[in-house]
Amino acid sequence: MTDKTTVKTLLILGASGDLTGRLLLPGLAGLLATGRAAGLRLVGAGSDPWTPDQWRKRVDGAFAAAASKADATGKKSLTAVAGSTSYHQVDVTADGPLADLLGQLEGPVAIYFALPPHISQKACEVLRREQLPTGTRLVMEKPFGSGEESARELNKTLATLVPEDHVHRVDHFLGKATVLNILGLRFANRFLEPVWNRNHIEKVEIVFDEDLALEGRARYYDGAGALRDMIQSHLLQVLALLALDAPATLHERDLRDAIATVLRASTVKAPYAKSTRRARYSAGTLGGRAVPDYTAEEGVDAARNTETLAEVEVSVDNWRWQGVPFILRSGKAIGRKRKEAVITFRPVPHLPTGFSGVDSPNQLRIGFGPDVLELDVDVNGPGDIFSLDRASLVAELNAPDLLPYGEVLEGILTGDPLLSVRGDTAEDCWRIVEPVLRSWSRGTVPLESYDAGSAGPAGWPANGDA
Incomplete structure (x- = not known):
């Protein structure tokens, strides 16, 4: 106990x-x-x-x-x-x-x-x-x-x-409000659970793009990179919350057991040149200020080939999610800050002939800071009643009353390990990304380049709006 x-x-x-x-x-x-x-x-x-x-x-x-x-x-x-x-x-x-x-x-x-x-x-x-x-x-x-x-x-x-x-x-990225917002959305709404699976969801994207460059953190970051710094820890935890089956209670043992079950089923499949991407920012303009090439930043060793933008496709090999790609992406010096999970639903199997205007599947977006929920739906009109227009239903989610580290410290001081990562889960997160890191160290996945302040390398599918 x-x-x-x-x-x-x-x-x-x-x-x-x-x-x-x-x-x-x-x-x-x-x-x-x-x-x-x-x-x-x-x-x-x-x-x-x-x-x-x-x-x-x-x-x-x-x-x-x-x-x-x-x-x-x-x-x-x-x-x-x-x-x-x-x-x-x-x-x-x-x-x-x-x-x-x-x-x-x-x-x-x-x-x-x-x-x-x-x-x-x-x-x-x-x-x-x-x-x-x-x-x-x-x-x-x-x-x-x-x-x-x-x-x-x-x-x-x-x-x-x-x-x-x-x-x-410590995982300060997942504050208590964020965790409970995701769990409340998923398990308190009867209409979501029947479609929360491979039959109705096409892909899940979890993105944490920062409009900040290195900001003097070369001592730590140049030895880590985007895959270790963000995806290995924070974004895999978000994946687990989006993919887990309903726990019996919100007690830390039930919830952390459910998280561990998902991560044990998760892998990044070879060939890694197809399932992963990496890039590093070059000189550009960010927020109106000039940003030097990453390799010119003080404390950076260019020979390390540290990536500042990483994207991996994770497969969750279980009954619910088989075949659904979970795309995890995190980058620095991106022109537009973007912190969200995007669930893209499969297209309708048949739209009655006569309707027009539908050109993309419905999406559910869960924003992290600010915590916002946005559901895209297609509705008739205005104007031509046969033309379907995209509308968004938006709701603000519960906002935390503490800074992320305040929430972390409260759990520590009161003996609540709900927001901490369990030992076996910490090991599993490394198991998932280590084969990718080894592949990257051998140069089997090219290190691409993007201008600071841009959306990332040209052609990356998760650039801009998902």
Whole structure:
């Protein structure tokens, strides 16, 4: 049974790093501003020799925006956490210092590894179960390992420290609102389920195109690329939510079992020159500003052939989805930001002679940020009553009241692993993409080029509107 004991102390390893300042602390501030994390103590640790004033300045800066919008209770929580926080210079890979720090903290403690994966692995290897306060939770950032084997080894290491339901493998892309919006749409509407299968759906596209370039993240991104960074983790999870059979409950075990079942049935089939594409942006204009060629960005090693746009066709080999392509695409420096899932239905088997105007199948679009539902339908008129026009039924879905990392942290602090990726699923995601990565490393799939600010290479079917 999942331990719902509330965390007393949040320990961030890598507290002086970019992830902490840009995402973790603002997410925590939003959560505190709601009054839902009262009594928490925040502790930062890192390799940099920061003074208490440096750390306090970072925390205060991240909390300021949330404080300006918070009510009295929220302001009190923000002030209390900022006033009691501390920073410690620690070599987390050395045997002893991290355990000594943990021994000083009130448990339960959530240890957030805001560190490169290989450093997180070393930090876990020097810890022992008896050194952890009772109820400790371990929070791991993506990518979880560098492949299926390393993910399996990391899972084994974590299992020696805490139970599986005390491990949170973060997927900030899938906030609680997004997950429940998809599940509510699918399973609360009787008219959808009978057509949610290979007999009525032609293809499913899941797209996350960003109108941002590298933005100074070469140190991480150039070693990852679009396939590892987005598709291997986030987009495969969206695929699973769209493809799973109805779970009995929304309890984390039922839902994560259903997700795991779908991913075990999923593969990218060879030849990969047909089922996958990759490309890298060249110089162009994005949002009115000039963007250099990717290989000219500081910190990029051109010899790595890192892709900034990836597209793979995933097959879900089960009764419901056999033969339906799931096309997953993610790219940087694309002219139009696009974050959505598009379900394209098969054409009607016969349109009575006399009607005109239908030139494309019906589509259902589920937008991610903003969360919007759009259903295309064909209706008569106006004008010629025999001419069918495309109309869109649009609804705004439930919007989250927290930033993505605020939702992640709330699940961690309350012991709810619903939004975290289970160990076997993390391994399966690597199993799905590793053959593609090996094929790409051999050059069997060409690395195409596209101008920054464009829709992608000419001829890619998922460019622009799906």
